């Protein structure tokens with residue numbers, strides 16, 4: 737099943753600025769863990785963010801969960817975004833809040849105004865948060881402040897928070913680039929395993945080709961706003977990588 741279908745996607749950050757995405761087509765299927773690789777400045781992060789219009793496309797069509805994203809009004813877009821869990825490079829946690837509250841904040845888009853004002857969450861949300869915190873290995877840290885955790889632990893909070901949305905798609909923007917290689921592997925493995933368990937597809941911008949090859953079933957290679965490769969991971973050849981990274985000054 738196709739969860740996301742993107743056609744002819746173009747992005748410019750300003751009317752007179754350069755075109756950053758120059759007509760990108762791709763699809764995400766329900767069992768994909770899809771990596772977007774490419775040199776710095778290729779437009780990987782812009783692509784991830786354009787999917788749910790954190791960055792406004794200038795042309796093209798995005799069909800996400802059967803909705804035409806570019807046609808949605810603000811309210812419809814908010815509703816659609818609830819279905820998309822985002823995990824960021826810099827974790828985006830609230831440092832002074834506890835691990836538990838950071839995870840519960842993933843439900844804020846669903847909780848009524850008064851409830852969210854007083855941070856009152858239904859018992860089922862609390863139970864779910866405890867379940868995901870256990871799943872990501874943080875049961876012993878639920879009452880700590882977020883800023884007391886290591887980078888890897890902080891990203892695990894980010895994962896649990898994204899899962900609280902009961903997402904139908906995960907968008908991961910460089911989820912491991914703030915982490916050392918060993919922790920990066922653990923975090924990628926955890927995301928892959930959970931995505932499989934929950935049957936949630938994931939689209940992941942990642943600059944580390946080795947990690948992409950190790951954990952993702954499909955790879956899109958980008959260069960200078962164009963898609964240069966799109967295929968199963970095992971079909972990515974060294975010559976494809978040379979083409980994708982051709983402009984990189986090493």
Ligand SMILES: Nc1ncnc2c1ncn2[C@@H]1O[C@H](COP(=O)(O)OP(=O)(O)OP(=O)(O)O)[C@@H](O)[C@H]1O
Nearest residue numbers: 749756774775776777778779780781782783941943
């Ligand atoms: N908010 C913005 N306003 C203007 N230009 C931007 C903005 N964000 C990104 N860009 C430009 O768009 C281009 C692509 O950036 P993007 O972050 O999408 O690339 P990337 O492939 O993710 O790179 P990296 O691996 O270095 O993060 C770059 O030239 C960047 O300077």
